[in-house]
Amino acid sequence: MTEKVKALYIHIPFCEKICDYCDFPKLQYFRNFAISYLVVLKNELEQYTPHDLETIYVGGGTPTALEADLFKQLLDIIKPYSLGIKEYTFEANPESLTDDKIVLLREYGVNRISLGVQSTNDNLLKKINRAHRFSEVQKVVASLKNHGFNNINVDLILGLPNATKKLLSQDLENVLALGIQHISCYSLMLHPHTVLFNQGFRELSPDQSREYYDLVEQALLKHGFIHYEVSNYSLPGFAAKHNFAYWRNEQYYGVGLGAAGYLGNVRYKNTLNLEKYLKGMYIAEKEQLSIHDCFVYQVMLNLRTVEGLSLKYIKQQFAIDLYKEKKKIIDEFIANGYLMLVNENLIPTYQGMMILDTIILQLI
Ligand code: SF4
Structure with missing residues (x-):
């Protein structure tokens, strides 16, 4: 990235x-x-x-x-x-x-x-x-x-x-x-x-x-x-x-005690220990992301907002045709009023936001 x-x-x-x-x-x-x-x-x-x-x-x-x-x-x-x-x-x-x-x-x-x-x-x-x-x-x-x-x-x-x-x-x-x-x-x-x-x-x-x-x-x-x-x-x-x-799964700097950041393909978390922090030992955890992890974050985060998840972007970035792979599930969510498909974007409705974890689990 x-x-x-x-x-x-x-x-x-x-x-x-x-x-x-x-x-x-x-x-x-x-x-x-x-x-x-x-x-x-x-x-x-x-x-x-x-x-x-x-x-x-x-x-x-x-x-x-x-x-x-x-x-x-x-x-x-x-x-x-x-x-x-x-x-x-x-x-x-x-x-x-x-x-x-x-x-x-x-x-x-x-x-x-x-x-x-x-x-x-x-x-x-x-x-x-x-x-x-x-x-x-x-x-x-x-x-x-x-x-x-x-x-x-x-x-x-x-x-x-x-x-x-x-x-x-x-x-x-x-x-x-x-x-x-x-x-x-x-x-x-x-x-x-x-x-x-x-x-x-x-x-x-x-x-x-x-x-x-x-x-x-x-x-x-x-x-x-x-x-x-x-x-x-x-x-x-x-x-x-x-x-x-x-929510767009973009990178950001995080500084300060316990702050989280996302740079390159790494998500990091700063220490919660003030003594360590004051000694300049800032970062406590690093998560090196695989392509699959990036895909999971993209789905999880994008679906939180009414901007939604771009199926076109998922295809370009991860070579995954999500609609083709999960057609039955997605069509069912749409028919039941949990998701909308607008210009190749999957957008959660209010009902969908209320059961977002279930939707995400079925899509990843
Ligand atoms: S104690 Fe926690 S909830 Fe209360 S003001 Fe501080 S950070 Fe906020």
Whole structure:
């Protein structure tokens, strides 16, 4: 694979407070760790010296957990790579996205903000140990708009403890009232070592999950949102450009603790061990991809979005006539309303997105 690498992911692992369901690579914020971390992150970035990027995504953890001076330092570290890019996203938590940080983000060309909201119900937020309350989200969104941000995402989690369909309807109503452009909805995943799991809470059953997604689908489509990826909805023109690099199975740099990247025919994962990371031992795992692996990733990732899977590309790139080989299965999915075939592209319908794993397994 030789095409240009257009996307860069940067991971900032620090959080001020650890949420009870969290399984992301994250650490309690300590200023001294953050100072050392930024020095090493700069070195790691320089090792790749990315150029001509189109998108940068700074995620976490909580990038806004950094204190203002370190937050500015981070923006300075990224600056050489961010000039002229199309989409520059920062993840932020409402409680730590202060006005001075919003001003800095504008100044450094950040043009998309992704806010970790998860629920708009304060009791639920408290229950899962989130540091913010919904009134802070409202305040921060108003401030972002005042400072000229017009591409804002809000993350919601479906199936938090004691959540009900009624609460979800309220969440959707509250979030829509914010007047934002993008909404991501994820079903809660509970890993065994998390607090909520140990308290006996469990994930939604497939049927419950489907009921929740049906509710989301109805509410958001009614308000002009497009369901363009399994978990993502946007107003027209506001689909996340950076994430499309992942879903199109394109290469991307990943830097920072626990970050993943895809360069050449190698998918890599950085270490989760801060001590090792700070010593410059960045990469922990490398997966050398065979042609078949590349084909599997292409099918798995392309089918997540309404761009779909190009059968023509699969034929050219992998010498596989997928339609001919899987005609019976594909025709059945189409007849049952799970897939559409448009200009040699296989596109998942909403029904198809809800059973995507089954479809993928049958096609690879
Ligand atoms: S803010 Fe995000 S990364 Fe940090 S603990 Fe909570 S869920 Fe995990």
